Amino acid sequence: MNKLTRRRMITASLAAAAGASALGVAAKLAKRYGLIPPDSGGIFGPGETLTYAAQRLLTRHSVAREFSRSQISRDPFANEVDPLGEEFQRLQQAGFADWRLVVDGMVAQPASFSLAELQSFPHHSHITMIQCEEGWSYIAEWTGVPLSYVLQLVGALPQARYVVYRSFQPDWWESIDMADALHPQTLLALRMNGDELPVRFGGPLRMRVSRQLGYKNVKYITRLTLTDNLKRLGKGLGSAAPEAGYAWYAGL
Amino acid sequence: MAELRGLRHSLLVRITHWLITLAFLALLVSGLEIVVSHPRFYWGETGNVNTAPLFKIPIAASRATVPTGYGSVLPDQNGWSRYLHFQSAWMLVLTGLLYVVAGVFNGHFRRNLLPALSDVSAKRLASFIAQHLRFARPSAEEAWSYNVLQRLTYLLVIFILFPLIIWTGLAMSPSFVSAVPAAVNVLGGQQSARTLHFLLTAALVLFLLVHVLMILLSGFRDRVRAMITGHAVGPVGRG
Numbered sequence: 346m347n348k349l350t351r352r353r354m355i356t357a358s359l360a361a362a363a364g365a366s367a368l369g370v371a372a373k374l375a376k377r378y379g380l381i382p383p384d385s386g387g388i389f390g391p392g393e394t395l396t397y398a399a400q401r402l403l404t405r406h407s408v409a410r411e412f413s414r415s416q417i418s419r420d421p422f423a424n425e426v427d428p429l430g431e432e433f434q435r436l437q438q439a440g441f442a443d444w445r446l447v448v449d450g451m452v453a454q455p456a457s458f459s460l461a462e463l464q465s466f467p468h469h470s471h472i473t474m475i476q477c478e479e480g481w482s483y484i485a486e487w488t489g490v491p492l493s494y495v496l497q498l499v500g501a502l503p504q505a506r507y508v509v510y511r512s513f514q515p516d517w518w519e520s521i522d523m524a525d526a527l528h529p530q531t532l533l534a535l536r537m538n539g540d541e542l543p544v545r546f547g548g549p550l551r552m553r554v555s556r557q558l559g560y561k562n563v564k565y566i567t568r569l570t571l572t573d574n575l576k577r578l579g580k581g582l583g584s585a586a587p588e589a590g591y592a593w594y595a596g597l
Numbered sequence: 598m599a600e601l602r603g604l605r606h607s608l609l610v611r612i613t614h615w616l617i618t619l620a621f622l623a624l625l626v627s628g629l630e631i632v633v634s635h636p637r638f639y640w641g642e643t644g645n646v647n648t649a650p651l652f653k654i655p656i657a658a659s660r661a662t663v664p665t666g667y668g669s670v671l672p673d674q675n676g677w678s679r680y681l682h683f684q685s686a687w688m689l690v691l692t693g694l695l696y697v698v699a700g701v702f703n704g705h706f707r708r709n710l711l712p713a714l715s716d717v718s719a720k721r722l723a724s725f726i727a728q729h730l731r732f733a734r735p736s737a738e739e740a741w742s743y744n745v746l747q748r749l750t751y752l753l754v755i756f757i758l759f760p761l762i763i764w765t766g767l768a769m770s771p772s773f774v775s776a777v778p779a780a781v782n783v784l785g786g787q788q789s790a791r792t793l794h795f796l797l798t799a800a801l802v803l804f805l806l807v808h809v810l811m812i813l814l815s816g817f818r819d820r821v822r823a824m825i826t827g828h829a830v831g832p833v834g835r836g
Contacts (some may be wrong), residue, residue: 392686
């Protein structure tokens with residue numbers, strides 16, 4: 346073995362060792378700063394982690410594009426909804442007077458709100474686009490209570506890292522991190538285009554996450570749970586979407 | 598058989614070539630699966646089944662909500678397709694960056710892809726196009742160097758088509774455009790970005806077909822071996 350190749354081998358092994366330890370440090374830091382999504386395991390874990398980490402580093406505070414009133418879609422598409430059943434019909438016939446939103450988990454004061462109470466809270470509106478993962482989209486004006494207001498009201502504990510939200514449809518539950526939960530455009534939406542939110546669009550209460558795809562915008566919200574750990578919920582992948590094969594983070 | 602002379606393709610070019618091939622094929626398959634869930638394309642910001650499309654692909658869809666005229670609904674493959682699409686996109690972007698940065702610094706583009714100024718004439722181009730249209734077997738010299746038509750095509754693919762398809766892909770991301778709204782605004786809207794993304798795919802597939810056809814015509818085994826081992830066979834060694 347001549348000098349050159351020995352020097353090269355030493356350089357190469359030093360570079361490999363440095364690379365490996367850099368990766369280790371990066372993984373530790375990523376975990377520490379919440380850059381690892383709950384569905385980071387499996388063969389698609391690297392891609393998901395890169396996407397989520399890049400978005401959290403670059404777009405944590407950015408706001409979704411807002412449009413003018415004239416750009417509101419005249420023909421929005423609600424997508425199909427699984428049958429809601431008799432109990433929902435009873436609630437609907439009573440004008441959703443008995444609809445409750447339960448807030449629990451890592452909060453100082455667990456609470457349960459009626460729609461009337463939610464309607465009395467401060468409202469925020471934005472005209473934004475909702476995109477389905479299939480490729481279609483529409484623009485609408487969404488009005489509702491900022492999720493951050495409700496979280497403040499119940500006293501979200503500082504160690505809470507995710508908000509899990511559940512629907513009247515038990516199979517459709519989701520979660521978002523605090524960056525999205527406290528985002529100014531994230532709403533518990535009660536109204537659409539100035540009117541009561543139609544049932545097919547998620548009325549009486551829909552989670553509107555402005556920077557994520559349609560399936561994170563769960564319809565018929567009944568419960569919010571704050572937690573620091575998604576591993577104990579369902580299959581431990583963060584929400585129903587990855588259990589059905591879809592990414593937990595739907596900002597892309 | 599002629600003796601082996603030097604390396605036709607550097608190790609970096611060979612590795613990045615095959616990684617990008619793999620990523621591109623994964624992006625193509627998963628991208629087409631995603632299109633199958635909504636084979637309609639629009640122009641502007643928004644579009645859905647209640648909107649008139651710019652054009653449709655005449656296939657059945659994997660969603661019952663899309664009026665395709667077909668009675669059947671294809672199985673939904675979007676979950677793994679989307680996971681695979683974005684993971685492959687990362688692989689393509691990172692590998693492509695490595696290739697481009699290295700190529701700029703080590704003179705790969707200057708040496709192998711930038712055409713000589715004297716070659717960029719209508720006459721020279723026309724003669725190469727005519728040669729291609731006759732399916733003429735390339736000269737032995739071309740095992741070692743690209744002609745002007747090849748050089749311009751590779752530059753178009755590397756520096757125009759791939760950057761555009763990455764840009765239009767990012768322009769569809771709701772979170773990315775919240776940070777960089779101009780990325781989608783200058784394209785005319787999110788649905789325009791999706792339509793352009795699809796048309797750019799068609800352009801890249803056309804390139805791939807011609808690329809593979811040329812390799813078949815000019816000697817499949819020699820060309821593929823050159824891209825795997827780096828060694829080319831030919832009388833005129835200029836590598």
